[in-house]
Amino acid sequence: MDRLTKLETEGYHPKTANLDLMSITEIVRLMNEDDEKIPQAIAKVLPEIERAIEAVIIAIKNGGRLFYVGAGTSGRIGLLDAVECPPTFSTSSELVQAVLAGGLDAVVVAVEGAEDNEALGQEALQHRVLQAKDIVIGIAASGRTPFVKGALVYAQQIGAKTVSLTSNPQSMISGYADIAIEVMTGPEILTGSTRLKAATAHKQILNMITTTTMIKLGKVYKNLMVDVHASNVKLRERAKKIVCDATGVSYQEAESVLTQTDYKVKPAIIMLLMETTYEEAERLLAQSEGHVRTAMELKNRK
Template sequence: MDKLTKLTTEMYNPKSSNLDQMPIRDILALMNEEDFSIPKAIQQVLPQIEKTVEAVCESFQNGGRLFYVGAGTSGRIGLLDAAECPPTFSTPQHLVQAILAGGENALMVAVEGAEDDQQLGENDLKERELSANDIVIGIAASGRTPYVKAALRYTKSIGATAVSLASNKDAEISEHADIAIEVVTGPEILTGSTRLKAATSHKMILNMISTASMVKMGKVYQNLMVDMNASNYKLRERSKKIVCEATGFDYEVATKVLEETDYAVKPAIVMLLTDVSYQEALSLLDNSNGFVRDAVKQKERS
Protein backbone atom coordinates (compact mmCIF):
# COMPACT_ATOMS: atom_id res chain seq x y z
CA MET A 1 0.00 0.00 0.00
CA ASP A 2 1.37 3.42 -0.99
CA LYS A 3 2.31 5.75 1.87
CA LEU A 4 -0.07 8.34 0.39
CA THR A 5 -3.09 6.37 1.60
CA LYS A 6 -1.79 6.51 5.17
CA LEU A 7 -1.63 10.29 5.28
CA THR A 8 -4.09 12.08 7.59
CA THR A 9 -5.31 14.15 4.65
CA GLU A 10 -6.24 10.96 2.77
CA MET A 11 -8.02 9.20 5.62
CA TYR A 12 -11.72 8.35 5.70
CA ASN A 13 -13.87 10.63 7.86
CA PRO A 14 -16.59 8.54 9.58
CA LYS A 15 -18.65 11.65 10.32
CA SER A 16 -19.42 12.01 6.64
CA SER A 17 -19.88 8.34 5.72
CA ASN A 18 -23.41 9.13 4.48
CA LEU A 19 -22.44 12.40 2.76
CA ASP A 20 -24.15 11.40 -0.48
CA GLN A 21 -27.48 10.90 1.35
CA MET A 22 -27.41 13.92 3.65
CA PRO A 23 -29.85 16.82 3.23
CA ILE A 24 -28.15 20.03 2.12
CA ARG A 25 -28.54 21.65 5.52
CA ASP A 26 -26.81 18.69 7.21
CA ILE A 27 -23.93 18.78 4.71
CA LEU A 28 -23.40 22.46 5.40
CA ALA A 29 -23.67 22.00 9.16
CA LEU A 30 -21.07 19.22 9.08
CA MET A 31 -18.70 21.30 6.94
CA ASN A 32 -19.11 24.17 9.37
CA GLU A 33 -18.48 21.89 12.35
CA GLU A 34 -15.32 20.48 10.76
CA ASP A 35 -14.05 23.97 9.91
CA PHE A 36 -14.05 24.84 13.62
CA SER A 37 -11.02 22.58 13.98
CA ILE A 38 -8.90 24.76 11.70
CA PRO A 39 -8.05 27.63 14.12
CA LYS A 40 -7.16 25.09 16.81
CA ALA A 41 -4.79 23.33 14.43
CA ILE A 42 -3.18 26.63 13.47
CA GLN A 43 -2.77 27.54 17.14
CA GLN A 44 -0.49 24.52 17.52
CA VAL A 45 1.96 25.86 14.91
CA LEU A 46 2.07 29.54 15.91
CA PRO A 47 5.74 29.27 17.00
CA GLN A 48 6.72 28.06 13.52
CA ILE A 49 4.63 30.79 11.88
CA GLU A 50 6.34 33.38 14.09
CA LYS A 51 9.79 32.13 13.00
CA THR A 52 8.64 32.36 9.39
CA VAL A 53 7.50 35.97 9.76
CA GLU A 54 10.85 36.85 11.36
CA ALA A 55 12.64 35.21 8.43
CA VAL A 56 10.48 37.04 5.88
CA CYS A 57 11.23 40.39 7.53
CA GLU A 58 14.95 39.62 7.58
CA SER A 59 14.77 38.72 3.90
CA PHE A 60 12.99 41.96 3.00
CA GLN A 61 15.46 44.02 5.03
CA ASN A 62 18.31 42.42 3.07
CA GLY A 63 16.69 43.16 -0.27
CA GLY A 64 15.26 39.68 -0.69
CA ARG A 65 11.93 38.41 -1.97
CA LEU A 66 9.24 36.02 -0.76
CA PHE A 67 8.22 33.15 -3.03
CA TYR A 68 5.23 30.85 -2.59
CA VAL A 69 5.72 27.56 -4.46
CA GLY A 70 3.03 24.94 -4.96
CA ALA A 71 1.07 22.72 -7.32
CA GLY A 72 -2.68 22.72 -7.93
CA THR A 73 -4.72 24.19 -5.09
CA SER A 74 -1.59 24.92 -3.04
CA GLY A 75 -0.09 26.96 -5.87
CA ARG A 76 -3.33 28.85 -6.43
CA ILE A 77 -3.54 29.78 -2.74
CA GLY A 78 -0.02 31.16 -2.90
CA LEU A 79 -0.92 33.11 -6.02
CA LEU A 80 -3.98 34.60 -4.31
CA ASP A 81 -1.96 35.87 -1.34
CA ALA A 82 0.85 37.22 -3.53
CA ALA A 83 -1.62 39.05 -5.78
CA GLU A 84 -3.14 40.89 -2.81
CA CYS A 85 0.13 42.40 -1.55
CA PRO A 86 0.62 45.19 -4.16
CA PRO A 87 -2.88 46.74 -3.79
CA THR A 88 -3.01 46.31 -0.01
CA PHE A 89 0.54 47.37 0.86
CA SER A 90 1.85 49.07 -2.31
CA THR A 91 4.60 46.49 -2.59
CA PRO A 92 6.48 46.20 -5.89
CA GLN A 93 5.31 43.28 -8.02
CA HIS A 94 8.56 41.37 -7.51
CA LEU A 95 8.56 41.43 -3.69
CA VAL A 96 6.01 38.64 -3.11
CA GLN A 97 5.70 36.13 -5.94
CA ALA A 98 3.88 32.87 -6.49
CA ILE A 99 5.24 30.04 -8.60
CA LEU A 100 2.66 27.48 -9.73
CA ALA A 101 3.70 24.10 -11.12
CA GLY A 102 2.84 24.21 -14.80
CA GLY A 103 2.89 28.00 -14.96
CA GLU A 104 -0.03 30.33 -15.60
CA ASN A 105 -1.83 27.66 -17.60
CA ALA A 106 -2.25 25.67 -14.39
CA LEU A 107 -4.30 28.43 -12.77
CA MET A 108 -7.57 27.17 -14.26
CA VAL A 109 -6.65 23.82 -15.81
CA ALA A 110 -4.53 21.06 -14.28
CA VAL A 111 -1.21 20.61 -16.10
CA GLU A 112 -0.60 16.87 -16.22
CA GLY A 113 2.63 15.72 -14.59
CA ALA A 114 3.78 19.17 -13.48
CA GLU A 115 3.57 18.44 -9.77
CA ASP A 116 5.65 15.27 -10.20
CA ASP A 117 8.43 17.04 -12.14
CA GLN A 118 11.29 17.63 -9.71
CA GLN A 119 13.54 19.28 -12.28
CA LEU A 120 10.76 21.77 -13.01
CA GLY A 121 10.63 22.72 -9.32
CA GLU A 122 14.30 23.65 -9.42
CA ASN A 123 14.22 25.28 -12.85
CA ASP A 124 11.31 27.57 -12.00
CA LEU A 125 13.32 29.06 -9.12
CA LYS A 126 16.43 29.38 -11.28
CA GLU A 127 14.39 31.35 -13.81
CA ARG A 128 13.50 33.81 -11.04
CA GLU A 129 17.23 34.07 -10.21
CA LEU A 130 16.70 32.98 -6.61
CA SER A 131 19.37 34.41 -4.30
CA ALA A 132 20.55 33.69 -0.77
CA ASN A 133 18.60 36.73 0.47
CA ASP A 134 15.27 35.27 -0.69
CA ILE A 135 12.81 33.08 1.21
CA VAL A 136 10.72 30.28 -0.31
CA ILE A 137 7.58 28.82 1.24
CA GLY A 138 6.78 25.46 -0.32
CA ILE A 139 3.11 24.52 0.05
CA ALA A 140 1.78 20.96 -0.22
CA ALA A 141 -1.17 19.55 1.71
CA SER A 142 0.18 16.00 1.36
CA GLY A 143 3.65 17.17 2.28
CA ARG A 144 5.22 15.05 -0.43
CA THR A 145 4.72 16.83 -3.77
CA PRO A 146 7.93 16.23 -5.79
CA TYR A 147 7.81 19.68 -7.44
CA VAL A 148 7.71 21.41 -4.04
CA LYS A 149 10.28 19.06 -2.54
CA ALA A 150 12.76 19.86 -5.30
CA ALA A 151 12.12 23.59 -5.01
CA LEU A 152 12.88 23.54 -1.28
CA ARG A 153 15.96 21.38 -1.80
CA TYR A 154 17.32 23.88 -4.34
CA THR A 155 16.45 26.78 -2.04
CA LYS A 156 18.57 25.35 0.76
CA SER A 157 21.42 24.46 -1.61
CA ILE A 158 22.01 28.12 -2.46
CA GLY A 159 21.68 29.36 1.12
CA ALA A 160 18.19 30.88 0.85
CA THR A 161 15.61 30.25 3.59
CA ALA A 162 13.29 27.31 2.96
CA VAL A 163 9.92 26.99 4.71
CA SER A 164 7.54 24.06 4.27
CA LEU A 165 3.78 24.22 4.78
CA ALA A 166 2.03 20.85 4.93
CA SER A 167 -1.07 19.25 6.47
CA ASN A 168 0.51 16.02 7.67
CA LYS A 169 2.94 15.22 10.48
CA ASP A 170 6.50 14.24 9.52
CA ALA A 171 5.92 15.53 6.01
CA GLU A 172 8.58 14.71 3.41
CA ILE A 173 8.95 18.37 2.43
CA SER A 174 9.75 19.20 6.06
CA GLU A 175 13.04 17.36 5.62
CA HIS A 176 14.11 20.03 3.12
CA ALA A 177 13.06 23.07 5.17
CA ASP A 178 14.72 25.38 7.67
CA ILE A 179 11.29 25.96 9.20
CA ALA A 180 8.58 23.28 8.97
CA ILE A 181 4.93 24.22 9.46
CA GLU A 182 2.78 21.09 9.78
CA VAL A 183 -0.82 22.11 10.40
CA VAL A 184 -2.88 18.94 10.85
CA THR A 185 -6.56 19.60 10.21
CA GLY A 186 -7.56 15.93 9.94
CA PRO A 187 -9.52 13.91 7.37
CA GLU A 188 -11.74 15.86 4.99
CA ILE A 189 -15.50 15.28 4.81
CA LEU A 190 -14.93 14.53 1.12
CA THR A 191 -12.14 11.99 1.41
CA GLY A 192 -8.83 13.34 0.11
CA SER A 193 -10.27 16.68 -1.03
CA THR A 194 -7.62 18.92 0.51
CA ARG A 195 -9.13 21.99 -1.12
CA LEU A 196 -11.35 22.02 1.98
CA LYS A 197 -9.89 22.17 5.54
CA ALA A 198 -6.25 21.77 4.55
CA ALA A 199 -6.38 24.52 1.94
CA THR A 200 -8.36 26.82 4.23
CA SER A 201 -5.74 26.46 6.95
CA HIS A 202 -2.99 27.23 4.45
CA LYS A 203 -4.75 30.36 3.24
CA MET A 204 -5.19 31.53 6.83
CA ILE A 205 -1.51 30.93 7.56
CA LEU A 206 -0.38 32.80 4.45
CA ASN A 207 -2.67 35.67 5.53
CA MET A 208 -0.84 35.70 8.86
CA ILE A 209 2.62 35.56 7.33
CA SER A 210 2.14 38.30 4.74
CA THR A 211 0.12 40.63 6.98
CA ALA A 212 2.39 40.35 10.03
CA SER A 213 5.46 40.81 7.84
CA MET A 214 4.03 43.95 6.26
CA VAL A 215 3.13 45.35 9.69
CA LYS A 216 6.74 44.88 10.78
CA MET A 217 7.98 46.52 7.57
CA GLY A 218 6.15 49.76 8.34
CA LYS A 219 3.21 49.24 6.01
CA VAL A 220 0.72 49.80 8.86
CA TYR A 221 0.10 52.62 11.33
CA GLN A 222 -2.05 51.67 14.33
CA ASN A 223 -4.21 49.08 12.55
CA LEU A 224 -4.62 51.12 9.37
CA MET A 225 -3.50 50.31 5.80
CA VAL A 226 -1.39 53.42 5.33
CA ASP A 227 0.55 52.09 2.34
CA MET A 228 -2.38 51.01 0.21
CA ASN A 229 -2.58 51.89 -3.47
CA ALA A 230 -5.64 54.16 -3.90
CA SER A 231 -6.24 53.17 -7.51
CA ASN A 232 -10.01 53.69 -7.72
CA TYR A 233 -12.88 55.66 -6.18
CA LYS A 234 -13.57 53.15 -3.41
CA LEU A 235 -9.94 53.09 -2.32
CA ARG A 236 -9.62 56.88 -2.49
CA GLU A 237 -12.60 57.15 -0.17
CA ARG A 238 -11.02 54.55 2.10
CA SER A 239 -7.82 56.62 2.11
CA LYS A 240 -9.77 59.63 3.37
CA LYS A 241 -11.33 57.56 6.13
CA ILE A 242 -7.91 56.23 7.13
CA VAL A 243 -6.44 59.73 7.34
CA CYS A 244 -9.42 60.88 9.43
CA GLU A 245 -9.04 57.89 11.79
CA ALA A 246 -5.28 58.38 12.16
CA THR A 247 -5.28 62.13 12.70
CA GLY A 248 -8.67 63.16 14.07
CA PHE A 249 -9.13 65.68 11.25
CA ASP A 250 -12.38 65.81 9.29
CA TYR A 251 -13.21 64.56 5.80
CA GLU A 252 -12.64 67.88 4.06
CA VAL A 253 -9.18 68.36 5.54
CA ALA A 254 -8.22 64.76 4.75
CA THR A 255 -9.39 65.20 1.15
CA LYS A 256 -7.38 68.40 0.68
CA VAL A 257 -4.15 66.89 2.03
CA LEU A 258 -4.56 63.66 0.07
CA GLU A 259 -5.03 65.61 -3.14
CA GLU A 260 -1.72 67.31 -2.36
CA THR A 261 0.03 63.95 -1.84
CA ASP A 262 -1.64 62.32 -4.86
CA TYR A 263 -3.47 60.05 -2.40
CA ALA A 264 -0.33 58.78 -0.68
CA VAL A 265 -1.67 58.13 2.82
CA LYS A 266 1.56 58.02 4.84
CA PRO A 267 2.81 61.54 4.08
CA ALA A 268 -0.73 62.89 4.46
CA ILE A 269 -0.88 61.55 8.02
CA VAL A 270 2.58 62.86 8.88
CA MET A 271 1.71 66.29 7.45
CA LEU A 272 -1.38 66.59 9.61
CA LEU A 273 0.16 65.18 12.78
CA THR A 274 3.34 67.27 12.60
CA ASP A 275 2.19 70.35 10.63
CA VAL A 276 4.92 70.04 8.00
CA SER A 277 4.97 70.32 4.21
CA TYR A 278 4.65 67.41 1.84
CA GLN A 279 8.40 67.39 1.11
CA GLU A 280 9.23 67.54 4.82
CA ALA A 281 6.87 64.63 5.47
CA LEU A 282 8.58 62.58 2.78
CA SER A 283 11.97 63.37 4.33
CA LEU A 284 10.78 62.35 7.80
CA LEU A 285 9.41 59.08 6.42
CA ASP A 286 12.61 58.41 4.50
CA ASN A 287 14.68 58.92 7.65
CA SER A 288 12.32 56.59 9.54
CA ASN A 289 12.41 53.75 6.99
CA GLY A 290 8.76 54.39 6.17
CA PHE A 291 7.38 53.99 9.70
CA VAL A 292 4.75 56.67 10.32
CA ARG A 293 4.98 56.50 14.10
CA ASP A 294 8.76 56.95 14.01
CA ALA A 295 8.47 59.84 11.56
CA VAL A 296 6.09 61.66 13.90
CA LYS A 297 8.34 61.04 16.92
CA GLN A 298 11.35 62.26 14.96
CA LYS A 299 9.64 65.58 14.31
CA GLU A 300 8.55 65.87 17.94
CA ARG A 301 12.18 65.45 19.07
CA SER A 302 13.50 68.09 16.67
Protein backbone atom coordinates (compact mmCIF):
# COMPACT_ATOMS: atom_id res chain seq x y z
CA MET A 1 0.00 0.00 0.00
CA ASP A 2 1.26 3.52 -0.83
CA ARG A 3 2.55 5.51 2.12
CA LEU A 4 0.66 8.77 2.52
CA THR A 5 3.91 10.72 2.75
CA LYS A 6 4.79 9.72 -0.81
CA LEU A 7 1.53 10.93 -2.36
CA GLU A 8 1.52 14.15 -4.38
CA THR A 9 -1.76 15.18 -2.76
CA GLU A 10 -0.03 14.99 0.63
CA GLY A 11 2.91 17.09 -0.53
CA TYR A 12 4.04 20.38 0.99
CA HIS A 13 2.87 23.44 -0.95
CA PRO A 14 5.89 25.71 -1.63
CA LYS A 15 3.93 28.95 -1.21
CA THR A 16 2.08 28.27 2.02
CA ALA A 17 4.72 27.61 4.67
CA ASN A 18 3.41 30.67 6.55
CA LEU A 19 -0.28 30.22 5.75
CA ASP A 20 -1.25 30.88 9.35
CA LEU A 21 0.44 34.28 9.22
CA MET A 22 -1.17 35.47 5.99
CA SER A 23 -3.93 38.06 5.83
CA ILE A 24 -7.39 37.12 4.59
CA THR A 25 -6.66 38.93 1.34
CA GLU A 26 -3.45 36.99 0.84
CA ILE A 27 -5.12 33.65 1.59
CA VAL A 28 -8.05 34.07 -0.77
CA ARG A 29 -5.82 35.39 -3.55
CA LEU A 30 -3.51 32.42 -3.12
CA MET A 31 -6.43 29.98 -3.14
CA ASN A 32 -7.79 31.60 -6.28
CA GLU A 33 -4.38 31.40 -7.93
CA ASP A 34 -3.98 27.76 -6.91
CA ASP A 35 -7.42 26.87 -8.29
CA GLU A 36 -6.28 28.00 -11.74
CA LYS A 37 -4.33 24.74 -11.90
CA ILE A 38 -7.56 22.72 -11.95
CA PRO A 39 -8.66 23.23 -15.59
CA GLN A 40 -5.07 22.77 -16.72
CA ALA A 41 -4.88 19.44 -14.93
CA ILE A 42 -8.24 18.30 -16.31
CA ALA A 43 -7.20 19.23 -19.85
CA LYS A 44 -4.41 16.64 -19.65
CA VAL A 45 -6.83 13.77 -18.93
CA LEU A 46 -9.61 14.62 -21.41
CA PRO A 47 -8.89 11.48 -23.50
CA GLU A 48 -9.40 9.27 -20.44
CA ILE A 49 -12.56 11.17 -19.50
CA GLU A 50 -13.89 10.63 -23.03
CA ARG A 51 -13.22 6.89 -22.79
CA ALA A 52 -15.03 6.77 -19.46
CA ILE A 53 -18.05 8.60 -20.92
CA GLU A 54 -18.18 6.21 -23.87
CA ALA A 55 -18.15 3.28 -21.43
CA VAL A 56 -20.95 4.81 -19.32
CA ILE A 57 -23.09 5.38 -22.42
CA ILE A 58 -22.63 1.78 -23.54
CA ALA A 59 -23.46 0.47 -20.08
CA ILE A 60 -26.66 2.50 -19.79
CA LYS A 61 -27.79 1.65 -23.32
CA ASN A 62 -27.38 -2.01 -22.41
CA GLY A 63 -29.60 -1.61 -19.36
CA GLY A 64 -26.79 -1.06 -16.87
CA ARG A 65 -26.36 1.43 -14.06
CA LEU A 66 -23.60 3.85 -13.05
CA PHE A 67 -22.17 3.58 -9.54
CA TYR A 68 -19.91 6.15 -7.90
CA VAL A 69 -17.94 4.65 -5.01
CA GLY A 70 -16.02 6.78 -2.52
CA ALA A 71 -15.28 7.63 1.09
CA GLY A 72 -15.49 11.00 2.80
CA THR A 73 -15.38 13.94 0.41
CA SER A 74 -15.06 11.63 -2.60
CA GLY A 75 -18.24 9.78 -1.66
CA ARG A 76 -20.12 13.03 -1.05
CA ILE A 77 -19.07 14.38 -4.45
CA GLY A 78 -20.41 11.23 -6.09
CA LEU A 79 -23.66 11.67 -4.19
CA LEU A 80 -23.98 15.32 -5.26
CA ASP A 81 -23.74 14.31 -8.90
CA ALA A 82 -26.00 11.26 -8.60
CA VAL A 83 -28.90 13.00 -6.87
CA GLU A 84 -29.05 15.75 -9.50
CA CYS A 85 -29.68 13.33 -12.37
CA PRO A 86 -33.39 12.56 -11.64
CA PRO A 87 -34.58 16.21 -11.52
CA THR A 88 -32.35 17.36 -14.38
CA PHE A 89 -32.80 14.43 -16.75
CA SER A 90 -35.87 12.55 -15.43
CA THR A 91 -33.78 9.46 -14.80
CA SER A 92 -34.66 6.80 -12.28
CA SER A 93 -32.94 7.18 -8.92
CA GLU A 94 -31.52 3.72 -9.62
CA LEU A 95 -29.68 4.73 -12.80
CA VAL A 96 -26.89 6.75 -11.20
CA GLN A 97 -26.11 5.75 -7.62
CA ALA A 98 -23.57 6.85 -5.03
CA VAL A 99 -22.04 4.25 -2.72
CA LEU A 100 -20.44 5.84 0.35
CA ALA A 101 -18.18 4.19 2.89
CA GLY A 102 -20.31 4.17 6.03
CA GLY A 103 -23.56 4.55 4.10
CA LEU A 104 -25.71 7.65 3.91
CA ASP A 105 -24.95 8.46 7.57
CA ALA A 106 -21.45 9.35 6.34
CA VAL A 107 -22.86 12.28 4.35
CA VAL A 108 -22.96 14.46 7.46
CA VAL A 109 -20.89 12.54 10.04
CA ALA A 110 -17.66 10.65 9.39
CA VAL A 111 -18.04 6.91 10.00
CA GLU A 112 -14.73 5.92 11.52
CA GLY A 113 -12.92 2.98 9.94
CA ALA A 114 -15.43 2.35 7.16
CA GLU A 115 -13.10 3.53 4.41
CA ASP A 116 -10.30 1.24 5.62
CA ASN A 117 -12.24 -1.97 5.00
CA GLU A 118 -11.98 -3.54 1.54
CA ALA A 119 -14.66 -6.12 2.33
CA LEU A 120 -17.20 -3.37 3.02
CA GLY A 121 -16.65 -2.00 -0.50
CA GLN A 122 -17.50 -5.37 -1.99
CA GLU A 123 -20.47 -5.85 0.34
CA ALA A 124 -21.86 -2.43 -0.59
CA LEU A 125 -21.98 -3.37 -4.28
CA GLN A 126 -23.35 -6.82 -3.51
CA HIS A 127 -26.14 -5.10 -1.58
CA ARG A 128 -26.91 -3.06 -4.73
CA VAL A 129 -26.89 -6.32 -6.74
CA LEU A 130 -24.12 -5.17 -9.07
CA GLN A 131 -24.24 -6.86 -12.48
CA ALA A 132 -21.78 -7.27 -15.34
CA LYS A 133 -23.70 -4.74 -17.44
CA ASP A 134 -23.16 -2.01 -14.81
CA ILE A 135 -20.19 0.40 -14.57
CA VAL A 136 -18.38 1.44 -11.39
CA ILE A 137 -16.35 4.63 -10.95
CA GLY A 138 -14.13 4.53 -7.88
CA ILE A 139 -13.25 8.00 -6.55
CA ALA A 140 -10.30 8.58 -4.21
CA ALA A 141 -7.97 11.57 -4.31
CA SER A 142 -5.22 9.49 -2.70
CA GLY A 143 -5.88 6.56 -5.01
CA ARG A 144 -5.44 4.15 -2.12
CA THR A 145 -8.74 3.97 -0.21
CA PRO A 146 -9.37 0.29 0.71
CA PHE A 147 -13.18 0.62 0.53
CA VAL A 148 -12.90 1.85 -3.07
CA LYS A 149 -10.34 -0.81 -3.96
CA GLY A 150 -12.62 -3.54 -2.61
CA ALA A 151 -15.50 -2.26 -4.73
CA LEU A 152 -13.40 -2.11 -7.91
CA VAL A 153 -11.91 -5.57 -7.34
CA TYR A 154 -15.38 -7.04 -6.91
CA ALA A 155 -16.72 -5.19 -9.96
CA GLN A 156 -13.93 -6.62 -12.11
CA GLN A 157 -14.55 -10.10 -10.73
CA ILE A 158 -18.14 -10.10 -11.95
CA GLY A 159 -17.26 -8.48 -15.29
CA ALA A 160 -18.51 -4.92 -14.74
CA LYS A 161 -16.58 -2.07 -16.37
CA THR A 162 -14.44 -0.10 -13.92
CA VAL A 163 -13.04 3.45 -13.85
CA SER A 164 -10.75 5.07 -11.27
CA LEU A 165 -10.70 8.79 -10.52
CA THR A 166 -7.68 9.90 -8.49
CA SER A 167 -5.19 12.75 -8.09
CA ASN A 168 -2.00 10.71 -7.74
CA PRO A 169 0.04 9.00 -10.47
CA GLN A 170 0.05 5.21 -10.82
CA SER A 171 -2.30 4.96 -7.86
CA MET A 172 -3.24 1.67 -6.29
CA ILE A 173 -6.90 1.73 -7.33
CA SER A 174 -5.94 2.50 -10.93
CA GLY A 175 -4.55 -1.02 -11.02
CA TYR A 176 -8.11 -2.31 -10.69
CA ALA A 177 -9.67 -0.01 -13.30
CA ASP A 178 -10.22 -0.54 -17.02
CA ILE A 179 -9.91 3.24 -17.42
CA ALA A 180 -7.73 5.31 -15.07
CA ILE A 181 -8.34 9.04 -14.75
CA GLU A 182 -5.46 10.52 -12.77
CA VAL A 183 -5.93 14.29 -12.61
CA MET A 184 -2.79 15.77 -11.12
CA THR A 185 -3.78 18.85 -9.14
CA GLY A 186 -0.68 18.80 -6.93
CA PRO A 187 -0.22 19.71 -3.25
CA GLU A 188 -3.02 21.57 -1.49
CA ILE A 189 -2.45 24.97 0.14
CA LEU A 190 -3.56 23.26 3.38
CA THR A 191 -1.35 20.19 3.38
CA GLY A 192 -3.33 17.01 2.64
CA SER A 193 -6.74 18.71 2.48
CA THR A 194 -7.92 17.13 -0.75
CA ARG A 195 -11.40 18.61 -0.33
CA LEU A 196 -9.78 21.60 -2.05
CA LYS A 197 -8.24 21.33 -5.56
CA ALA A 198 -8.50 17.56 -5.91
CA ALA A 199 -12.16 17.45 -4.92
CA THR A 200 -13.03 20.41 -7.15
CA ALA A 201 -11.36 18.72 -10.12
CA HIS A 202 -13.20 15.48 -9.42
CA LYS A 203 -16.56 17.25 -9.22
CA GLN A 204 -15.90 18.94 -12.56
CA ILE A 205 -15.05 15.59 -14.13
CA LEU A 206 -18.22 13.98 -12.79
CA ASN A 207 -20.14 16.95 -14.26
CA MET A 208 -18.60 16.10 -17.63
CA ILE A 209 -19.38 12.40 -17.34
CA THR A 210 -23.08 12.58 -16.51
CA THR A 211 -23.90 15.68 -18.56
CA THR A 212 -22.25 14.37 -21.72
CA THR A 213 -23.77 10.93 -21.19
CA MET A 214 -27.27 12.37 -20.87
CA ILE A 215 -26.78 14.55 -23.96
CA LYS A 216 -25.83 11.49 -25.99
CA LEU A 217 -28.80 9.55 -24.58
CA GLY A 218 -31.19 12.13 -26.05
CA LYS A 219 -32.01 14.07 -22.91
CA VAL A 220 -30.94 17.39 -24.42
CA TYR A 221 -32.29 19.25 -27.47
CA LYS A 222 -30.06 22.09 -28.65
CA ASN A 223 -28.68 23.16 -25.26
CA LEU A 224 -31.98 22.69 -23.41
CA MET A 225 -32.70 20.15 -20.66
CA VAL A 226 -35.79 18.76 -22.34
CA ASP A 227 -36.11 15.81 -19.95
CA VAL A 228 -36.39 18.04 -16.88
CA HIS A 229 -38.69 16.52 -14.26
CA ALA A 230 -41.12 19.36 -13.55
CA SER A 231 -41.87 18.32 -9.99
CA ASN A 232 -42.19 21.76 -8.39
CA VAL A 233 -43.11 25.35 -9.23
CA LYS A 234 -39.56 26.35 -10.18
CA LEU A 235 -39.11 23.38 -12.52
CA ARG A 236 -42.56 23.85 -14.09
CA GLU A 237 -41.60 27.44 -14.86
CA ARG A 238 -38.32 26.18 -16.31
CA ALA A 239 -40.24 23.71 -18.46
CA LYS A 240 -42.35 26.54 -19.88
CA LYS A 241 -39.27 28.60 -20.65
CA ILE A 242 -37.61 25.61 -22.36
CA VAL A 243 -40.66 25.11 -24.59
CA CYS A 244 -40.70 28.84 -25.40
CA ASP A 245 -36.98 28.83 -26.24
CA ALA A 246 -37.23 25.68 -28.37
CA THR A 247 -40.34 26.65 -30.35
CA GLY A 248 -40.73 30.43 -30.19
CA VAL A 249 -44.29 30.23 -28.83
CA SER A 250 -45.67 32.49 -26.12
CA TYR A 251 -45.62 31.68 -22.42
CA GLN A 252 -49.37 31.01 -22.52
CA GLU A 253 -49.07 28.62 -25.48
CA ALA A 254 -46.24 26.74 -23.78
CA GLU A 255 -48.29 26.43 -20.60
CA SER A 256 -51.30 25.18 -22.55
CA VAL A 257 -49.45 22.40 -24.38
CA LEU A 258 -47.50 21.36 -21.27
CA THR A 259 -50.81 20.91 -19.47
CA GLN A 260 -51.72 18.40 -22.19
CA THR A 261 -48.43 16.50 -21.82
CA ASP A 262 -48.41 16.44 -18.01
CA TYR A 263 -45.43 18.81 -18.21
CA LYS A 264 -43.33 16.50 -20.38
CA VAL A 265 -41.22 18.90 -22.41
CA LYS A 266 -40.13 16.65 -25.30
CA PRO A 267 -43.59 15.81 -26.65
CA ALA A 268 -44.67 19.41 -26.11
CA ILE A 269 -41.86 20.63 -28.38
CA ILE A 270 -42.67 18.08 -31.06
CA MET A 271 -46.39 18.84 -30.91
CA LEU A 272 -45.72 22.52 -31.48
CA LEU A 273 -42.98 22.28 -34.11
CA MET A 274 -44.50 19.36 -36.01
CA GLU A 275 -48.15 20.37 -35.51
CA THR A 276 -49.05 16.93 -34.29
CA THR A 277 -50.86 15.21 -31.43
CA TYR A 278 -49.49 14.15 -28.09
CA GLU A 279 -50.00 10.49 -28.99
CA GLU A 280 -48.02 10.79 -32.22
CA ALA A 281 -45.29 12.79 -30.48
CA GLU A 282 -44.88 10.00 -27.95
CA ARG A 283 -44.76 7.37 -30.73
CA LEU A 284 -42.09 9.33 -32.58
CA LEU A 285 -40.03 9.68 -29.42
CA ALA A 286 -40.30 5.95 -28.75
CA GLN A 287 -39.09 5.19 -32.27
CA SER A 288 -36.17 7.61 -31.94
CA GLU A 289 -35.01 6.41 -28.50
CA GLY A 290 -35.97 9.75 -27.00
CA HIS A 291 -33.99 12.01 -29.34
CA VAL A 292 -36.09 15.07 -30.24
CA ARG A 293 -34.25 15.88 -33.50
CA THR A 294 -34.53 12.29 -34.71
CA ALA A 295 -38.22 12.19 -33.82
CA MET A 296 -38.88 15.30 -35.90
CA GLU A 297 -36.88 13.85 -38.82
CA LEU A 298 -39.06 10.76 -38.68
CA LYS A 299 -42.16 12.94 -38.83
CA ASN A 300 -40.80 14.82 -41.84
CA ARG A 301 -40.22 11.57 -43.73
CA LYS A 302 -43.87 10.61 -43.43
